[in-house]
Amino acid sequence: MEKKCKNKKCQRSLTEGYKHKYCENCRNEQVKRIKDTGKAALGVVVLVGGTALSIATKGKINPKK
Numbered sequence: 271m272e273k274k275c276k277n278k279k280c281q282r283s284l285t286e287g288y289k290h291k292y293c294e295n296c297r298n299e300q301v302k303r304i305k306d307t308g309k310a311a312l313g314v315v316v317l318v319g320g321t322a323l324s325i326a327t328k329g330k331i332n333p334k335k
């Protein structure tokens with residue numbers, strides 16, 4: 271039975287014994303997307319985290335005491 275890439279837009283046939291559900295091309299695309307998403311998520315975390323920290327520490331923790 272011929273295995274095909276799970277990406278409906280791709281449908282490339284996969285070589286026998288290929289361990290992944292997606293072809294090499296789609297996997298590269300996914301990695302790229304994950305990296306971009308990770309970078310964006312990290313930016314949000316830093317932004318939100320910094321804001322939350324300043325709110326949480328406001329009036330409670332005063333380093334200039």
Ligand SMILES: [Zn+2]
Pocket residue numbers: 275276277280281282292293294295296297
């Ligand atoms: Zn593919």
